[in-house]
Amino acid sequence: MSLLFQEAEVILLDTSLGLSADEKYFLIRMLCIYGYGSLKMDGYLDKTVNELERLLGMSDYQIKKVRDGLLEKGYLIRPEQIEQLERYRGRPRVKFAFSSSVIRKIKTVNEHEIDDDHKPRIERLLLWGWGLTPPKQKDLTPSNRILLAVLYANANACGAVYNLGVMQLAKLSGLKTKDSTENQLDKLTKLGFILDRVSGISGKVIWKKLATGAFFLNVLNDQLMTSNKAPFLLLMKSDGIFGYQGQLASNRMISIASLKSDLRKEVKVATNFEGERLFEFSCKPLNYVPAWDEGISDEECEWMFQSEFVEGLKFALKDFRKIWYLQQFMEYKINRYASLMLSQHWEQVQSSFTVVETVMSELRKDILAAKFREKLFKDNPHAQANLSAFELCFYRLAFEAALLTKGLIKKIFVDVDEKVLSQSDYEILLCPYIKTSYITQYGVMVKFEQEDNSIKAITLDVKHNDSARVLTRKIEKHLDYCFIKSQPWSLFGFNIQE
Secondary structure, three states: OOHHHHHHHHHHHOOOOOOOHHHHHHHHHHHHHHOHHHOOOOOOEEEOHHHHHHHHOOOHHHHHHHHHHHHHHOOEEOHHHOOOOOOOOOOOOEEEEEOHHHHHHHOOOOOOOOOOOOHHHHHHHHOOOOOOOOOOOOOOOHHHHHHHHHHHHOOOOOOEEEOOOHHHHHHHHOOOOHHHHHHHHHHHHHOOOEEEEEOOEOOOOOOOOOEOOEEEEOOOOOOOOOOOOOOEEEEEEEOOOOEEOOEOHHHHHHHHHOOOOOOOOOOOOOOOOOOOHHHHHHOOOOOOOOOOOOEEOHHHHHHHHOHHHHHHHHHHHOOOOOOOOHHHHHHHHHHHHHHHHHHHOHHHOOOOOOOOHHHHHHHHHHHOOHHHHHHHHHHOOOHHHHHHHHHHHHHHHHHHHHHHHHHHHHHHOOOOOHHHHHOOEEEEOOOOOOOOOEOOEEEEEEEOOOOOOOOOEEEEEEEEEOOOOEEEEEEEEEOOOHHHHOOOHHHHOOOOOO
């Protein structure tokens, strides 16, 4: 990473200076054009406003407003504070230098890690070169560019941004308010930079403090990458339901939690993850590696209907029943952990159910932070057993999604070495979900590390012949995304523009 990028990154992600989005952009552009060394206490900028418009990619009004704001905050200083300058004739010139506080900030070490694929995107948004007009990435304003750069700075290799709420984005980007940030996000979505997003949620038992949602960036064809290192888009469509019982995992959980039963409220079995009865119920091994395009028998799903699991679901989800986007949020969370298992623990996703401790630990802290657990368990004697059952159920469903997705990936990429698959990044997409409670379509991003990837997408179209009890599978490779607009792939509703 270049020194310039490191300096720009500090300003981009800084919140201590209280900079607006336009002020961040202004300072980063000044760094790009002049370097901080030319703008510190022993130097100054001396340009006309017209020259700055061309160099910075900002309007006359924006430049004057930002300059005056930074002068008022003490982040820019006027040249007369440095030395007496002779008077220029003609149109007044813009003269200022960086203050010592900005210089100190620029030279701090930023430990935030940005994915290597996203660094060129940020550079094209903010660090375009000397004397050039700004690249016209779909008429992005300075505020658009800063917000999008912040999203890229926090995205994983497949473009997913986790644990970053709208108000956190507002603070990081300098947009200040939720409304202004939402307006910018709407524009970026309309321009095709954001594929999808899911809102956060909060409850009285689990996700007690607002659990943030996610943003899924269009890293497939955002026009900001100069290489062919975009992920594969793997899509599957079936004319019948498939997977475990053919239902979305979140829908199965909500349905079971809504059951009216005579099950006793007291749970006699203390549940844990080391071998108690519920764990044994949930870890029946399969004799093969299943995939999403195969039917799974009802016997494989019986574990979920054990009374302890039912009571755990009722306990955890009881105050969410009127929240319409609960299913979307839960599906996102389940698939987030499934994606994590595939990306970081590929070898452990096998037919025999396995608890990956690092994933389970993150899931448990995500569901309910430690500071809330002690009081919950103290106030409710059955809370620990109920919550433990819910967490194990949630993890098991994520493991199922990972196992079925792994089987599908291995079926599609038959020529890819197992070692390569184990070292790749995966993101199960949200876009196909919540259009129905049944699974008939499925989307995954697969990020290999090879430099050249001319194939953009691979599709699997599954047809069922119930009378003959056979499946026909049609696999196609695509060199562009034009197919997205045609049936059946238009049903996914991806925000991908050619």
